[in-house]
Amino acid sequence: MPRRNRVTNDSGHIKIQKRAIPLLLSCITTFPLFSVQSSANSGIDVYPPNWWVGMQNSNVELMLYGDDVADDTVSIAKGDVSVKHSQALDSENYLFVTLDTSNVSAQELVIRLTDSDGTTRDLTYTLEKRAQGSASREGFGPQDAIYLIAPDRYANGNVENDNVKGYGDPADRSFKGGRHGGDIQGIVDNLNYIQDMGFTQIWTMPMLENAMDKYSYHGYSTTDYYKIDPRFGSNDDFIALSTEAKSKGLGIIMDMVLNHIGSNHLWMKDTPSHDWINNNGKFVGTTHKREVLHDPHAVASDIKGFSDGWFVPTMPDLNQRNPHLANYLIQNAIWWVESAGLSGIRVDTYSYPDKAFLSQWTNRIMDEYPNFNIVGEEWSVNPAITAYWQAGSHRHDDYDSALPSVMDFPLQAAVVKALSNDESWNSGFNSVYETLATDFLYGDPNNLVIFPDNHDMSRIFTQLGHDKDKWNMAMTLLLTTRGIPQVFYGTEILMGNEGSEDHGIIRSDFPGGWPSDNDKNAFTGHGLTDDERWAQQRVKGLLQLRKSHPLQFKGLLKHFAPENGVYTYIREANVDSGSGADKSNTHQSDKILVILNKKPVDLPLNKYAEVLSTHQTLTRVSDGISFKTTDTLRLPAMSASVFIVQ
Template identity: 55%
Template sequence: MRISRLRFPVLLAAVSASLTLHAEQTDLRVSPPGWWAGMASPKLQLMVHGPDIAGSTVSVNDSEFVIEQVNSLDSPNYLFIDIDIADISPGDYELTFTKQGKEIYKTIYTFRPRAANSAERQGFTQKDTIYLVTPDRFANGDESNDSVAGFVDKADRQAPGGRHGGDIQGMINHLDYIASTGFTQIWSMPLLENAMDDHSYHGYAITDYYRIDPRYGSNALYRQFSQQADEKGVGVIMDMVLNHIGSNHPWMKDKPAKDWIHHNGEFSATTHRRESLHDPHGVEADQKAFSDGWFVPSMPDLNQQNPYLTNYLIQNAIWWVEYANLSGIRVDTYSYSDKAFLSQWTARLTSEYPNLNIVGEEWTTNPVITAYWQEDSYRADGYDSSLPSVMDFPLQDTLVNALKDEETWGTGLVSLYNLLAGDFIYGDPYNLVIFGDNHDMSRIYTQLDESYALWDMAMTFLLTARGIPQIYYGTEILMANPDTDDHGVIRSDFPGGWKNDSIDAFAQQGLSPKQTKAYNRIKSLLSLRKEHPVVTQGKFTHFAPAEGIYVYFRTDEAGKGAMIILNKNEAENDVQLARFEPVLKEFSTASRWGNSNKISVKNASIEVAPKSASVWLLQ
């Protein structure tokens, strides 16, 4: 029987009372922990975990809840229920589990109504700028959850690899800062439970796919964070991990199937040879050594070739998008998962949410391999990918080298030009996520030898070039990691996020003049992106660099345009505009962003400062 939501609390109390003879009932767990009526897929598979539940029969007293089949695998404690939900209505359904003629469990399963226009949600686009946050290091909004009973890894702010206390409430408290600076999307490193003994703060060793780590908050608080961010015009991107789990995940003690974890649950390192997946001369053994291997002993590698695990991971992603109203997903270590699974996973997500954006992490500086994963790119093997976006690591690496290397015929800014000239290999280069750094590499200010001029050139390029820019928290105030590449130092605390911090970057108090200058520059560029959409959505056109100067344009069919000039020279330069006549012929004047300098573009020149980046709006 379907139970109305109004009656549910009373009935649940009655059901709980009737099950007092079944002490193991408290151990029963159903994943996903609820679903929605009206989803695109008419199928749902429940994973039910409970002592000795395998082999049970399942009944439900409502014809709308159609059980197609019930399966057990190798563990005696798991049951999988396939349901046809094509005609399901919102409400609460009572499931009864019977074994050897004896009722052993009862539980309530809830289908909720979907939010209006949920399927049509708009994911992040070129218009957006993503702010990447390490939540443990951003702001401590709730000191009561810094250490939690039952979790070994306690708060230790002095340890680079320890938990420092940042949390979801801290991000909520500073949404105004994020929005007012001009960021329109937040991507936080994983927030799901990481019940690991140490280094749990980074979030990539998940021990519960359906639970926010209590040291960060709760599921409800995460949803509140998303709602409040949305009210300020900021979307939320969730960092998802499909390739591996944490070694303390319950699956390691009780695998649903023998093949749930690669190499029978024993550590065997990956080769990291991603090239093997694309090698026309290669062998399957090398491919499996890459995709089936583990990162480290504490991160067991999942076998997504198991169809039940495939369904589990697909449904988990959909559940979080729907539950938390996400605007996008970032997928960690994308290519390490099974290729066929990735095709299924992305196809299911994009069928449920056609406009959702998903970006995969493929850490390679080879653009051919990066392009392979993006939908609509050419692939010699015919692989079907529905992945909309990929992290543009080739551009990140090239940008740093282009700014630091000597200007010669083949080095310097020309390397950036050469890379972008190869954009034809991508299905959509404008939908790549571009960045100067992230949580796994030295900060961009450090990579550029703490040169403010080079930092400014990098930021100007990233916020005006093709693609969707991502800025790592603290970049706007020149956070650095001098003399070390320790990840715990790279992911240092944001000043002002903890009580009694001597510097409060959120309030712009205590910053050095250079830090204040950097913050104002980022804020100005983000304002430029919002006020002049041509900078974010216009066609990208560039001219080959000459004599240490690189000029490119963003233009649209409405007659709007922007010209960006990067000058790496140590001296001021007089840039003759006649060379750029193929683009400039459509315009008459250029106004420099940030001041009132306005010039005619006809037979004119522009004086540009040494080691500088300038943006000129065209009319």
């Protein structure tokens, strides 16, 4: 049947109708994908919207979406690439086309689609030149500190995009579960604050389009994998954020969701194939029993119940066993790394997607970017389960994981437990000590992401009973022990969620981020209490220590078994292991000594002679007072002391 609403160019060829957007993103739709395309705009959407030459994997599979495109024959009308494969699935509106880009230069292609009636449509597609050094980009690492932001709740830099025509879930700052108006511009406006605090990386909750009816502010119900939600800004705005952040020494870590989509995604209205969504597109809840992936006694139905189940009815669970969906998700991740110059990826609900797919996904990305970093969220407090996913770990099977980093939930839980319980032979600081003693399970424990709290749990200040001293001990430990620390926005000013576990309260607005925030502004310090200002400066001081002593925090951790409520450890540069330490660094021989104690103590430093014997002085970071390594320290109860040992 001849197609309708085509536009013919001067040569008689059928052309795709284009929309007025920047060339780099020329194939990204400018209308919400959840809406029905009108007959007056019956073009073809292409995913990914552009690609690059010189990639490690020279094949790129395009997903074409348009009216009755599935039965078209594909050819190259202009360009020197070849069509390697073309395949339709169940829907008549999708066609998957694989191009071979090996040994070609950057160019503009014309892809011709020929229908059975002989009519044609021409699609322009751009193969670009990669940015210099793109493949060798350095990902975030142990020398870094990550600032986690909920974009909707951080700062509203552009009030004009608070509500966007065609999108529901209107802005309502008085509603804890609604959109409050924070956006990309708000983050850009406050990059100096983030930099001055001493953070070196920014991880934001997802900012891709979430065109849901309500509760969409959190970003985990994706409705378009290639489009920034316009209430946050545009794709160009996100790229500009990355560029501006980089100029200030800040990397951008993108939060990616591989397991599920939002129920308003186009795929729920026009599904590419019958097996695209798990459980035949119908809600069946996940069991959340992540242990079944490792349980030698598990039955197959329990494994399926975990991996194929949905989180909630509004988050359809993707079937990554479908090779075209798997390729779509892999290429989408690479596209954002390449387009936005990312320094890392955080993967939501890491273990929930198909296990074999996760191996394929991580390997493909690390093949393209060998020095990159990806951290997976595996919410288990069992180190044996979290360690399983990290590359280089010893596993009970031959699973091939290329995942460089994992969120260290075991350590987070241990810190809270240690500070909430009294000291004894098997409690208190022993919880931290015993957790760190299991680091032999991990391929690289110093590359784990550690944290006091995050966007899905109570604030650490609330977890510790709003005790300022316990907060100080937790923050000191987690900003100085092994791993890559992540701090949730507001934790630095003692934000809490007393009396509520609601995520909308946990993710409250950062004071000062809105034009009407006249009484309190954490960016400037105006209106902060003495305790809030102290906490902010404490975090800043520890972050500045990390920046001045990167070799120590990339290096070794040595700790002493807790004794009488005292837990002590040192950080030192690993200069003898061929790690590439800069021998010109003036602080290379320094050590960082940390002492946490719950009771008043007179502590003779010769107790630690085996790590201090080659040094002479200790300088306390908080007040600059120096001591000899032979002195006895008098430390008050509930103190967290950090020293530079020289």
